[in-house]
Amino acid sequence: MKRRIWVPAVLVTVLALLSLDVAPASPGRTESRADRLVARMTLDEKLSFVHWDYDTTDPTAKVYLPGVPRLGIPKLRATDGPAGVTIHRPALAMPAPVALASSFDEGLAEKYGQVLGREGRAFGQDVIFAPMVNGIRVPQAGRNFETFSEDPLVTARTAAAEVKGIQSQGLMATVKHYAANTQENNRMGVDVKVDERTLQEMELPGFEAAVDAGAASVMCAYNKVNGEPACGNGHLLDGILREQMKFQGWVTSDWMATHSTDAITKGLDQELGIDVAVAIPPGGEVPGGKYFGDKLKQAVTDGTIPMEVLDRSVSRIVGQMDRFGLLDENKPPRPARDVAGGTRVAEEVAESGAVLLRNQDGMLPLDAATTDDLAVIGPTARTPKVTGLGSSYVIPDAATAPLDAIKKKLGGGAHVSYAEGEDIEGETIPASALNPAFTGGTVLQPAKSGVIYDGKLTVPEDGLYRIAARVTGGNGAILIDGGEPISIGEVFGKLTSVPLKLTAGTHTIKIAGGAVVDQPMTLDLRWVTPAKAQEAIDKAVATARQASTAVVFAYDDGAEGGDRPSLSLPGRQDELIKAVTAANPRTVVVLNTGSSITMPWLDKTRAVLDMWYPGQAGAEATADLLFGDAEPGGRLTQTFPASEQATPVAGDPERYPGVDGVLRQSEGIHTGYRWYDHKDVKPLFPFGFGLSYTSFAYEKPTVRRTADGFDVDVTVRNTGDRQGSDVVQVYLGPSPRLRLDQAEKALAGYRKVELAPGESRRVRIHVAERALQYWDTSADGWKLAGGERRVLIGSSSDRIRLSASVQADRPGKP
Numbered sequence: 001m002k003r004r005i006w007v008p009a010v011l012v013t014v015l016a017l018l019s020l021d022v023a024p025a026s027p028g029r030t031e032s033r034a035d036r037l038v039a040r041m042t043l044d045e046k047l048s049f050v051h052w053d054y055d056t057t058d059p060t061a062k063v064y065l066p067g068v069p070r071l072g073i074p075k076l077r078a079t080d081g082p083a084g085v086t087i088h089r090p091a092l093a094m095p096a097p098v099a100l101a102s103s104f105d106e107g108l109a110e111k112y113g114q115v116l117g118r119e120g121r122a123f124g125q126d127v128i129f130a131p132m133v134n135g136i137r138v139p140q141a142g143r144n145f146e147t148f149s150e151d152p153l154v155t156a157r158t159a160a161a162e163v164k165g166i167q168s169q170g171l172m173a174t175v176k177h178y179a180a181n182t183q184e185n186n187r188m189g190v191d192v193k194v195d196e197r198t199l200q201e202m203e204l205p206g207f208e209a210a211v212d213a214g215a216a217s218v219m220c221a222y223n224k225v226n227g228e229p230a231c232g233n234g235h236l237l238d239g240i241l242r243e244q245m246k247f248q249g250w251v252t253s254d255w256m257a258t259h260s261t262d263a264i265t266k267g268l269d270q271e272l273g274i275d276v277a278v279a280i281p282p283g284g285e286v287p288g289g290k291y292f293g294d295k296l297k298q299a300v301t302d303g304t305i306p307m308e309v310l311d312r313s314v315s316r317i318v319g320q321m322d323r324f325g326l327l328d329e330n331k332p333p334r335p336a337r338d339v340a341g342g343t344r345v346a347e348e349v350a351e352s353g354a355v356l357l358r359n360q361d362g363m364l365p366l367d368a369a370t371t372d373d374l375a376v377i378g379p380t381a382r383t384p385k386v387t388g389l390g391s392s393y394v395i396p397d398a399a400t401a402p403l404d405a406i407k408k409k410l411g412g413g414a415h416v417s418y419a420e421g422e423d424i425e426g427e428t429i430p431a432s433a434l435n436p437a438f439t440g441g442t443v444l445q446p447a448k449s450g451v452i453y454d455g456k457l458t459v460p461e462d463g464l465y466r467i468a469a470r471v472t473g474g475n476g477a478i479l480i481d482g483g484e485p486i487s488i489g490e491v492f493g494k495l496t497s498v499p500l501k502l503t504a505g506t507h508t509i510k511i512a513g514g515a516v517v518d519q520p521m522t523l524d525l526r527w528v529t530p531a532k533a534q535e536a537i538d539k540a541v542a543t544a545r546q547a548s549t550a551v552v553f554a555y556d557d558g559a560e561g562g563d564r565p566s567l568s569l570p571g572r573q574d575e576l577i578k579a580v581t582a583a584n585p586r587t588v589v590v591l592n593t594g595s596s597i598t599m600p601w602l603d604k605t606r607a608v609l610d611m612w613y614p615g616q617a618g619a620e621a622t623a624d625l626l627f628g629d630a631e632p633g634g635r636l637t638q639t640f641p642a643s644e645q646a647t648p649v650a651g652d653p654e655r656y657p658g659v660d661g662v663l664r665q666s667e668g669i670h671t672g673y674r675w676y677d678h679k680d681v682k683p684l685f686p687f688g689f690g691l692s693y694t695s696f697a698y699e700k701p702t703v704r705r706t707a708d709g710f711d712v713d714v715t716v717r718n719t720g721d722r723q724g725s726d727v728v729q730v731y732l733g734p735s736p737r738l739r740l741d742q743a744e745k746a747l748a749g750y751r752k753v754e755l756a757p758g759e760s761r762r763v764r765i766h767v768a769e770r771a772l773q774y775w776d777t778s779a780d781g782w783k784l785a786g787g788e789r790r791v792l793i794g795s796s797s798d799r800i801r802l803s804a805s806v807q808a809d810r811p812g813k814p
Contacts, residue, residue: 033327034319037071038311047297049314050264051271051289052078052252062087063272065317073318074326078127078174082146083387083615084394085119085128092119092342092616093386093396096594097131097158099353099612101148102634102690104727104752106161108345108352113165113173115342120171122337126326127172129219133159133206134181136595136638137671138656139647140564142184145388145594145613149637150672151687152202153747153771156209163213170324170332172216177254179203179236180665181221185563185657188257191224194665197740199225200775201669204240211245216320218249220268222257231257237267250316261291261299269313339397343617350614350621352725355634356607356691363588363606365628365693366549372414375544376403377421377580378553378573378590385553385592388613390560396616402553402590405619409627417547421540421576424497426468426528433458434509434525444474444521449514452476452523457509459502463530464572468497474521476513487561488523489513497528499571537576545583551626552580552587558594558613563657567598567644577601590622596640599684610634628693628722633752635690635727635796639673642684648675669743673797677744688729688747688796694720694757698728698801703791709769710806714793716753717760725754726795730765733790735808738774742785745792746771772808784808 038046045068052063065076080086084093092115094100100112113131120128132143136150148155159175166173180192180203194203207218218241220231230236231253241247253263256273271292289296299305318327325332356364381403387394407416431437435456443452457480459465467478467486475489480500488496515521544550554573556564568574581587581604588607591597592614602608609632611622624630641647648671649656654664665671670678673687699715712730730749734742748771753763776783786809794800 032315032319033322034315035311037068037073037318037327038314040071041068041314043297043300046310046314047289047293049317050269050296050310051292052273072327072329073321074331076126076321076326077124078129079120079123079125080391081116081120081128081130082132082392083613084392085116085123085125086392086394087123087125090395090397091123092339092346093394093399094342094346095349095353095615095618096145096388096613097148098145098594098637099614099634100162100349101154101158101353101637102355102612103349103352104154104635104637104750105352105633106157108349109158109161110165110168111345112349113162113167114169115165115345116162117166117169117171118335118338119342120166121169121334124334125171126321126324127174127217128166129174129176130166131159131162131173131210132176133210134177134179135203135206135671137182137665138563138649139596139638139641140567141182141595142559142561142563143388143390144638145558146392146560148206150639151637151747152205153749154637155206159206160209160213163210163215167214167216167324169335172320172324173210174217174219174252175207175210175215176219177221177230178207178218178241178251179221179230180225181223181230183563183657183663184561186661188222189661190658191227191662192665193226193662195668196777197775198665198668202671207241208245211241211247211249216249216324218247218251219272220251220253220257222254229257229259229263231268232259232263232266234266242267249320250313256290258291261295262305264292264296264313265305265309269316343397346615347617347621350611350618351625351630352633353612354614354621354625354632355610355636355689356632356693357610357685357689358602358605358608359691360606363586364609364626366588366626368410368627371410371549373546373548374406374410374414374416375419375547375550375584376406376416376553377419377540377544377550377576378555379420379422379424380555380592381551381553382418382420384619385555385613386616386618388558388594392560399616400619402619402622405623406551406626409623417543419540419543420536421552421580422571422573423528423532423536424466424468424571425495426466426497426526426532429457429525429527438525440524441522442520443523444513444515446473446515446519447517449512451510451512453509453511455509457507459504459507459529461530462503463501464499464533465502465530466497466499466528466533466571468495468526468528470495470524470526471513472522473519474513474515476511476521479510481507484562484565487559533572537572537579540576541579541583544580544587547584548586550580550584550587551590552577553590553592555592556594556597564595567596567641569593569597574600578604581605588626590626592618596638598641598643602684631693631722631724632690633725635688636685637687639676639683639687639797640685642682646681646683648672668741670741674743674746677797686796686798688727688794689799690727690796692720692724692726694718694722694724696720696724696726696755696795698793698795701791701793701802701804703804703806705806705810706766707810709767709771710791712749712765712767712791712793712804714763714765714802715760716755716763718755718757721757723754723756725752727752728763728765729794729796730767731792731794731797731800732767732771733792735774735785735789736787738785740774742774745790745797747797784810
């Protein structure tokens with residue numbers, strides 16, 4: 001299969017995001033092997049390292065560096081990979097990173113990383129652009145599923161473990177997007193105004209943990225931070241990353257996030273991106289340096305930028321290649337793929353990260369032996385929702401439909417009926433509704449781009465429509481009445497289906513796109529009318545009414561390039577669930593969603609199981625959880641708000657999405673559960689929440705100050721009749737001596753414990769010294785927040801079971 005490149009400028013938001021990082025040259029250090037090699041390079045050879053290139057004939061990587069064969073430096077290949085190796089061919093599709101973080105299990109995060117590392121190496125990659133560690137700040141942010149948590153400790157511990165796992169297999173990890181990239185709306189232009197304390201305490205811990213774990217590279221973000229582009233921000237790249245964090249890798253930009261040639265003097269080592277206004281030829285190599293190519297060559301030649309600066313960046317990159325053995329004569333061998341082993345890990349993550357949100361009267365687990373009449377409803381029950389969309393989209397090796405997994409679990413003795421409930425494919429838009437006519441089929445020849453259609457769409461009635469497009473050989477966007485673009489194409493899956501409210505009458509519709517270099521682009525334009533949507537709901541209600549139990553699968557489509565328009569389930573799914581619960585009170589809802597959602601139907605359901613985007617083993621994991629062959633081990637790493645009006649960013653456009661291109665993080669350190677505590681707002685589900693199929697008791701807490709923090713010991717007992725796991729969470733109260741704004745409580749430590757029925761265990765949770773500190777902006781460093789601090793032990797941020805205290809001051813110190 002030939003490599004495909006998406007070319008037109010209108011598609012910038014759907015291009016794959018890539019990045020790398022490198023090792024800095026410290027003053028006075030011993031000359032390294034990398035330094036000696038760089039000294040032997042020509043100027044053109046040096047320049048070839050500081051921008052990624054593209055080869056339309058090479059299917060092995062999204063981008064590459066050509067290397068210097070005469071010096072024994074090989075080609076370096078890189079690809080995306082937060083939830084699998086995204087190489088546009090079948091690969092292991094892992095559960096979304098947010099599901100991994102919800103397991104609260106670093107051991108599992110390391111195994112997850114090992115799967116990515118082995119896959120990447122087996123596919124011929126050397127660098128993978130993962131993990132994403134930006135904090136979840138905006139509930140509707142489009143890429144929340146790709147990252148970990150609203151809490152910096154959970155993010156940091158998960159990131160460090162995953163980086164160790166990836167790099168244990170010989171693959172270089174790139175941690176992204178540095179920094180303050182917490183929304184997709186206007187991500188390429190927004191200027192994030194954030195104070196230093198908030199930046200250090202809330203956003204940067206994940207990056208610091210990844211650096212401490214040895215991450216080979218860091219990718220800088222699209223947005224500006226306090227007036228300077230993140231990819232040309234000396235304070236971020238040199239002051240914090242290299243001086244404060246002691247980063248020893250190299251920094252690459254996000255796709256086209258380099259803004260100037262002199263960014264190389266401010267800590268950026270490498271450019272990712274090309275000038276997409278220039279047509280890409282259908283075959284061969286394409287230079288990728290807009291600022292770090294000919295412009296940088298001219299600047300070095302005329303002395304505007306010293307050669308030493310270029311040498312430093314190249315040495316950082318070559319130094320990491322040396323660290324990973326890529327310069328050795330006997331290079332590390334590439335392993336074979338382990339699809340079976342990786343799929344087992346994917347299933348374990350899906351089960352351990354699944355969060356049971358509701359379970360009235362012990363509705364779950366269902367008993368396979370007594371379940372004889374089951375209604376399964378929802379499009380993702382038949383067409384599995386495997387991954388999120390955008391550059392993290394993975395074509396799975398294989399993925400079973402949950403409907404089939406449920407039927408297999410029940411065997412032949414039970415009756416299982418199915419209804420779609422929410423029609424997402426619809427039917428071809430009739431010729432009578434489009435003027436001029438649009439017949440579909442081939443719309444662009446290979447490597448061509450432009451406007452595909454510009455005309456009028458006439459709709460018969462007011463209501464919620466679905467505009468759907470099935471595309472091969474390219475991607476593009478649909479604009480109706482000049483509104484938000486609907487991204488379409490293979491990068492987003494085989495079918496794009498977006499709900500849109502339209503009034504009866506005529507609307508403008510424009511479609512633009514670009515074909516891949518090796519085949520034409522085809523497009524089938526479809527829709528679902530309100531009448532057809534109601535027909536699907538009516539069939540689902542009838543199916544549910546005739547069954548003893550109903551299981552409704554609901555979903556959303558988190559994606560790079562845009563935030564969700566609301567926290568509601570897309571389309572008419574809320575209406576569908578309300579109708580089904582009215583017809584059958586024994587209704588279970590399974591969520592395939594990437595972040596928090598509102599649930600106006602919650603009180604009418606018997607159980608709600610959040611599976612996130614569960615990867616290619618998601619169907620098997622879901623069936624095992626529904627029928628009790630596995631336990632839902634996940635806890636929420638983000639707060640679920642009760643309404644869209646009750647979130648840390650609601651009601652203040654300066655906080656989100658920004659005003660005149662400026663976003664102000666005026667909530668400061670009060671984001672996520674800290675904001676809910678601070679404002680005394682009750683969420684739908686709190687941070688850390690998750691039910692189990694058993695129950696637990698906490699007893700006898702003790703706290704002991706240590707040289708590097710403090711230890712909390714507590715006895716945990718399984719009081720139920722099933723084996724299960726719980727996440728013991730330790731929160732720390734404010735310092736009585738600190739006159740700065742503080743959180744009422746902040747997560748300071750946690751530990752997952754699994755117990756047999758009736759078993760009890762003494763569990764120790766170590767809290768690191770950093771939890772007792774705050775960022776002192778006047779001193780530009782971490783300081784102890786002393787005095788007697790409350791220690792709160794619980795199973796979520798609002799279920800505190802035990803309390804104690806710790807004297808934060810070290811013995812003998814005031």
